[in-house]
Amino acid sequence: MSLSLILPNTDDSAAEYRLVGTPIGRPTTPPKFNRIAYAAAHVVSDPRKDQDPWGRPAIDWDATIAFRRHLWSLGFKIAEAMDTSQRGMGLDWAGAQELIRRSLEEARSVQGADLACGAGTDHLAASDARSIDDVIAAYETQIEFVEKNGGRAIMMASRALARVATSPDDYAKVYGRILSQAKDKVVLHWLGEMFDQNLAGYWGSPQFELALDCVLSIINDNKDKVEGIKISLLDNAKEVQLRNRLPDGVLCFTGDDFNYAELIEGDGERYSHALLGIFDAVAPSASKALASLAAGDPATFRSVIEPTVALSRKIFEAPTQYYKAGVVFLAWLNGHQGHFSLPAGLQSARGINHYADIFRLADKANVLDRPELAVTRMKHLVGTFGIY
Numbered sequence: 001m002s003l004s005l006i007l008p009n010t011d012d013s014a015a016e017y018r019l020v021g022t023p024i025g026r027p028t029t030p031p032k033f034n035r036i037a038y039a040a041a042h043v044v045s046d047p048r049k050d051q052d053p054w055g056r057p058a059i060d061w062d063a064t065i066a067f068r069r070h071l072w073s074l075g076f077k078i079a080e081a082m083d084t085s086q087r088g089m090g091l092d093w094a095g096a097q098e099l100i101r102r103s104l105e106e107a108r109s110v111q112g113a114d115l116a117c118g119a120g121t122d123h124l125a126a127s128d129a130r131s132i133d134d135v136i137a138a139y140e141t142q143i144e145f146v147e148k149n150g151g152r153a154i155m156m157a158s159r160a161l162a163r164v165a166t167s168p169d170d171y172a173k174v175y176g177r178i179l180s181q182a183k184d185k186v187v188l189h190w191l192g193e194m195f196d197q198n199l200a201g202y203w204g205s206p207q208f209e210l211a212l213d214c215v216l217s218i219i220n221d222n223k224d225k226v227e228g229i230k231i232s233l234l235d236n237a238k239e240v241q242l243r244n245r246l247p248d249g250v251l252c253f254t255g256d257d258f259n260y261a262e263l264i265e266g267d268g269e270r271y272s273h274a275l276l277g278i279f280d281a282v283a284p285s286a287s288k289a290l291a292s293l294a295a296g297d298p299a300t301f302r303s304v305i306e307p308t309v310a311l312s313r314k315i316f317e318a319p320t321q322y323y324k325a326g327v328v329f330l331a332w333l334n335g336h337q338g339h340f341s342l343p344a345g346l347q348s349a350r351g352i353n354h355y356a357d358i359f360r361l362a363d364k365a366n367v368l369d370r371p372e373l374a375v376t377r378m379k380h381l382v383g384t385f386g387i388y
Helices: 061-073 093-107 132-148 159-164 168-181 208-221 236-245 260-265 283-294 298-315 320-333 343-349 352-364 371-383
Strands: 004-008 014-018 037-040 077-080 115-119 153-155 186-191 226-232 251-254 273-276
Touching: 004 352, 004 371, 037 283, 061 077, 061 093, 077 093, 093 115, 093 132, 115 132, 132 153, 132 159, 132 168, 153 168, 159 168, 168 186, 168 208, 186 208, 208 226, 208 236, 226 236, 236 251, 236 260, 251 260, 251 273, 260 273, 260 283, 260 298, 283 298, 298 320, 298 352, 320 343, 320 352, 320 371, 352 371
Parallel strands: 037 077, 037 273, 077 115, 115 153, 153 186, 186 226, 226 251
Antiparallel strands: 004 014
């Protein structure tokens, strides 16, 4: 007997929707991939303990760490304390420190577990930054914390640097200083303004070609300290331009939640590794697809991962910075947390029609792991909007 429920449509009507998807099976042991695959993981709020939900929201640490175990069991590395965790939008530096410390500690107890941790300048308000030296000091503080706790750093883009830098040379100075001091190789992060408008003109220019020249110069000058660069511009042609010009030994990590399937598969000569927020939401599908690719079965890779792309494009649609609401929505539907709420209450950043579209697309992409639970929870959600 098929499952069904009433879902709203954008024309103010509502209609019955019957589920068609089949859940993806779990591997018995973590699979091996031939691409490096980081899943940028969300944090689980604790709405029953919130004292200041917009300033310092409470975190359910048990559920947050359990979700990381879920990702590790599927073969993923974790990109910790990144944008997907609502870094700077509900998770401040104090919360990020606790998250990094807890995740690194947990990883030491899980065979094969690996992670890298976001280090930025978010404890320095962009408006308080007065000089490049202020930005350097802020990066030093965060990278020192990550390294002190035994972690490797992902050097996040800096709002403060975007505000005070006056030329590409300023970016070269900051990144050169930090990379020269890093104990281990670092992953750089090019986050587009669609994710954060405060990062417009990053690398010293609003023109892509000039920004590309700047970041490539920084990488070439410090390639012994750069593992790779994640590029999140939601433009596959721009990522391919970067990928084709990287020096040998420096990896390209796709952060393109619109075009990741083709970028990971590659063009026959080059391919991208992955550092993606969408892998949080579609982890079983992505795991099966990547394992198939590693086994020399690109047809299965495509058949499993391509249906998730339409879902990802809906989750990451403008205003893109609110994609975390869709990611957490699916974690709730799939039983990874007992409530649908986000730090800072950002579940309210999307409307019920958006969530209804995600539900339909997740079903069609075989992303609803527990269909009966998903239907029960979705009925409760639409009911709060007067839809029965």
